[in-house]
Amino acid sequence: MAATSTKTPEWVTQLEYPPLAKGKGSGIRDPAGFAGAPGNSKKSGKDSKIQPRQPPTPEETDKLKLKKAWEVALAPVKSLPMTGIMMYMSGNSLQIFSIMMVFMAFKNPLMGLMNTNQAFEKFHSESNAAQMLQVKFVYVVCQLVALGVGLWKINNMGLLPTTRSDWLMWEAQRESVDHAITAL
């Protein structure tokens, strides 16, 4: 037993460790010694092109990061007019379109809120922590606004249990304590 397990046939090894799925259909083997970081290859290429320029100072980097962060923070609000128009156009009836739209209108802000820190992780630095907090706050408010639009939509669709009729089935019928028999 032990002998067989230690000395597995080659085909078993091949079956258990198949060759890596090829990312690109080029079919060209990577050269020997290639580390394999396809995602970074382009960026590193760009950076290498910018390399000759003057490297930005940390202040400039912070400024740039802040600018980028503001863009990210305001992104949910920028898409709101479009969403609003589409919601208005799709009507208040329960259809596949409006249902999907409402689903997205809830999913996006909620996911955004949950991933607030991840969204700003790359802009974060030691020096702009205080400003970043501001930006995050605005981001959260914007996501809440987007959520509010979603709420407004489902309210329009009559899906929010805000009226008396939504709670009607939990109201009990008033029973009469006395009973009469009719003999007419």
Add this chain to the structure above:
Amino acid sequence: MRGLSNSLLLLGLSSLAAAVFKDEVGDVDFHHALFGVPQPETTFFHRPRKDDKASLLYTLGDVGVFGAVNPSNGAVVWRHQISSNTTDGGGHLRAPEDEDWVAAAYGHSVHAWSAMTGRNVWHAEFAGQVKDLEIMEMTETSRKDVLTLFQEDGVTVLRRLHGTLGTIVWEFREHNKDIPLQVSTNIANIYVVSLHGSPSSYNLKITSLDTATGARVNDWAVGTKGDVHGPKDVMFVGANSAAPILAWADSSLSKLNIHVLGSKGKQEFPLASDTIDVAVHAPHKIQSQPHFLVHMKSAAGNRAEVHHINLKNGQISKAYELAHLKAQCAFSTSSEGANVYFTRTCEDEVTITSSESPAILSRWLPKKAHDLKPVHAVSEVIRKPGGEEFAVRSAAVTSDEDWVMVRNGEKDWSRPEGLSGAVAAVWVDIPEAEDLAKVLEQEAHTNPVSAYIHRVNRHINDLRRFPAWLQSIPSRLKDSILGGGAGPKETGLRRDSFGFNKIIVLVTRRGRVYGLDTGNSGKILWATQVFPQATDHALDVKGIVAQDGSQVIVTVSGSRGEAVQVDALTGELLSAVPPQGSVSVSSTAIVEGPVGPYLLQLSPDGKPIGPLSAATAPKNTIVIRSGDDMLKGFKLVADEDKVTQQEIWQLQVMPTQRIVQVATRAPHDPVASIGRVLGDRRVSYKYLNPNTVVVAIFDDAVSALSVQVVDTVSGQILTSQRFDGVDGGKDISCAIAENFHVCSFFGQHKLNDGTNRLVKGYQIVSTDLYESPTPNDRGPLGDAANFSSLEPVDTPSGPPLPWAVSQGWVISQPIRTLTVTQTRQGIANRQILGFMPESHGIVGLPRVVIDPRRPVGRDPTPAEMEAEGLAKYAAALEIDPRTIISHERDVVGVEGIVATPAIVESTSLVVAYGIDIFGTRVAPSGVFDILGKGFNKTTLILTVVSLFGGVMFLAPMVRRKQINRRWEVPT
């Protein structure tokens, strides 16, 4: 344009209540089209076409429906009601020889109808009451005329009416106090027979008239020596024969007196000593020989004598005698040319004799299984072309109140005419052999250990049925796939999973109880005679109730204290209390007893009839109607073995007013939702008080109808509506359910457009009751869990009053006997069922059509349409033919409609009873919980199978591909 949009809206709404589809006819509904029990003097064979040998069978039944029946299969050819109401027998129907019309008369009217199609030929109304109708076969012209005998106040009027036009040819009037009895003709004269004298002893007075002018020719009296005390004692007046006769027996039935019209004096014949009843049968045709048969019934059997009349001197001579036969027999006459045949239809033999000789021309022996018990019959004897052979068909009324066609001794068809004239009905569930619900309930009440043992035992017992169940799987599978449910249904009485199979128990006014299976096209399961009634007396049923259990017992209570218990499955008589002379039951209360509901009989003053102990006395308030003008609520208080009445309230109407109808709720009136969701998603809370009735009070002085909702616990009038210009002579009908009530009547309405115009017409008014005028408000009681009608809340003296919303519509025809459909949980919409006496149909008006919240003068908002299904109000309510649940069936004389829920929520079972019996299933919100006929099981199964096959085929391919990919040589 507006009208168009309105009608479109209505069309859209009415699609909620789908029409009856063609393939559902006969499947979901059934109809017994009846005539009533045929009366001997108005039943005959007649050839509707001169040059056609084929004849139809005509009859006028005892509920006032006449028409033609196809003698070969018993199908109705045509049918009409002789009066707008159900009659208590009587009426006249005659057919002239070789003419294509029949004449009928009842009350004030005389009419002629096409014999073939039943179309009206002419119609005439006169003053007075019609007493007799006769055809004048021999006139001075080629046509045949109609003679009608009327009684106006102390005036005997005989009119000769033109046979094809109905105009008066001449009129004979005689002012005297005589009682006109009959009219008869022979070749020479017309004879009017009347009773002359005092009720203690009438003499027969015969007036002969000239046929052409109606002038009096002669009159004479025939002494009866006190044997005749009323029109009924004169047994027979042969009409239209060559020698019409008058016959009456003396009080001891020892001799029969016969007077031949046109001759003087009377002749006497002795009757057999054991005779209990006598009948005389003679041909009605002028060319027939003047022979007649005297039928003498004895207690054990019957015999007959045949007599001949000498036309020259009017002498009667006995020709021969038909021997006594110990069986129930009916005699009937048939003539062919001059020959007269007498047919004797008995339980076990049918014989034909000629009037000439006692030789039996033909004899048949009916099977015992036919169970013929003929009471009276009409027959048609045909001599076959060979000359020696005869064929006979007799339509006999049996003592089971069936109308049976006997053709040459074989039962051809049978019509259940005794089912007509139903006066009360109750729905009965078919009991299950083992009612699981009850067993579970029983288990719930015992302690857990014994309940567990009981359950294990029950399951072990159930295992015995397991092999049989396993065996039944293949056949059931086959049935469900191939048959699609339409295969041969299991016969016999059984419950079905939808709850469509129920028994409707009907009580007729003749005192017979019937059980019909609604799952099996209304087949009659059983019929039991429980209260035999005199011919002119109708049973007055005051209460009927069904008691569920392992044996379903139906209790029926009559107005004279009679009560009977019948097993609803078999019709077996369990107990019977005969009518008691001194007792008068004015109403009955259905009281929940320890073993189920029972009937408590109440005398007119509200005293319970029969023993009632302190323990069994109902504790609740009992509401009775005292006379025409008062409603009363009282309690039965028991103190030491004595039950006394304690009156709680009275509702006395004004002196000129009378209570026309009191509509009560059905015992099963579930409420699915306590509020009504409005278009803006607010809630109007329904006023749901189970102790309410609708009282329709008519004021004769000012012709006003007042519709009041009365609380039956406190007697408080909750709402009151007044309608002016109502016709009290026409039907006023109301129904109440849930939080609404509906009334239908003939009234007038003043237009409020400033012109003060009055619109008269049939109206239907619908009223909803809500707890408060403002939505989202539960009224003064708020969220209280219970309420008492006796405890005021909002003001120190007043109970919380409902907020009523009402709308009325003008309808094109009367609708009466309003009823509301019932479903199991009350989730499905309700339909208001009513009978339309003018179009002979039953309509099911959807609630949304007569919804009092329909917006007036504006179109409904989309939200209102979506939430409440409201359409714009239009004053005229056109009855959509698709809402007529009886579709093309001609349902006449409906006196009541009963509805009951099925097991499935969507469907309500409905039976309309009266002259006809019509039953159907209605689904007010559509059949949403049953697969329709369009559902194709075969396609479904084929799809599943083919998908499975596809998967089975593709699976190896996919697997191979996956393996190949793994083994693929990396390039």
